[in-house]
Amino acid sequence: MERELLEQLNKWHEQDQFGLIIKRIQQIPESERDYELIGQLARAYNNDARYREAVQHLLSVEEQGVNDPLWQYRLGYAYCYIANYEQALLAFERANELQPHDESTLEFLSQVRPFAEKMRRDRQRHEEQMTEWEQRGTLNHLRAASGTYDPATFWEQSDYARDNHVSAPFDEATIVSIEHELGYKLPTSYIQLMNTQNGGIPTRTVFPTEKATSWAEDHIEISSIMGIGREKMYSIGGEFGSRFMIEDWGYPDLGIVICDCPSAGHDVVMLDYRFCGPEGEPAVVHVDQEDDYEITYLAPNFETFIRGLVDADTFDLSEDEDED
Known part of the structure; x- marks a missing residue:
């Protein structure tokens, strides 16, 4: 990389002008970008909170970077902020092997280790549960009523829901466009549910949890399920949709924000693609900003x-019984 260009990029970095760095490097044909220039681009993406793009560019020069502590550090940093803690830990551990006692690396290692262990346990639980579902042969059966699910009574019908949450019916082109925009394949079961009504407020809004959150000791609550589209504010591509929550509210870029909660943005429910990749069957997680x-x-x-x-009153009734 030319000395003059490097000096300019470093000057913009000191001025927090990360967008200018990205724009300038993108003007250079990919075939002419060397290892150092791609590292500069990945650093700018990291600092601009575009972590998935940073990972993509860093992995494009993995063969050159595998023994470079700075490359490993940048990769760990990007993985950390998309909540892929297992990969982040591997990268920071390798960075520490290559350049021991670096304070920034050691700080990240101490922060990431417990999250990586929790992610490992969640992955194991996810794999066991998915195996069980696949053996039952019951996955993606939201077309018709069965068990506790009945599409005829699933959605609350109200003017508020129709005005703010229910999107117009969608077609295949809309699905493809939204998937391209968000970077993930939508689950079949989600599409099936949206075909009964494209987003809205469900009649049942509470999901039990094994651990406490900022909402409650033993459950979380949702306000709505976002529909497929962009016109309604609370659709996944809308004004207050998935990318808004990730880019403006700082939620980890691990998938798609699918449900808002009564806290008005301080917790959400997301489709989590960390275990399956962007084309796979995502888990569902609660993410708690509080x-x-x-x-x-x-x-x-x-x-x-x-x-x-x-039902929301399930836990209210149990609490009343405890008081008696």
Whole structure:
């Protein structure tokens, strides 16, 4: 990389002009970008909170970077902020091997280790539950009533819901466009549910949890399920949709924000693609901004989550009984 260009990029970095760095490097044909220039681009993406793009560019020069502590540090940093803590830990551990006693690396290692262990446990739970569902042969059956799920009574009907949450019917082109925009394949069960009504407020809004969150000791509550589209504010591509919550509210870029909660943005429910990749069957998690974006595993897939929703008064009644 030319010395003059490097000096300019470093000057913009000191001025927090990360967008200018990205724009300038993008003007250079990919075939002419060397290892150092791609590292500069990845650093700018990291600092601009575009972590998935940073990972993509860093992995494009993995063969050159594998023994470079700075490359490993940048990769660990990007993985950390998309909540892929297992990969982040591996990268920071390798960075520490290559350049021991670096304070920034050691600080990240101490922070990431407990999150990586929790992610490992969640992954194991997810794999066991998905295996069980696949053996049952019941996945993606939200077309018709069965068990606790009945599409005829699933949605609350109100003027407020129709005005703010229910999107117009969608077609295949809309699905493709939204998936391209968000970077993830939508689960079949989610699409099936949106075909009964494209977003809205469910009649059952509570999902039990094994651990406490900022909302309650033993459950979380949702306000609505976002529809497929962009016109309604609370659709996944809308003004207050998935990218808004990730980019403006700081939620980890691990998938798609799918449900808002009564806290008005301080916790959400997300489709989590960390275990399956962007084309796979995502888990469902609760992400709690009030607790430093703590991730609580809820269900191995969207259908399990939908079938697990219960009436809001279920926990109210149990609390009254405890008081008696």
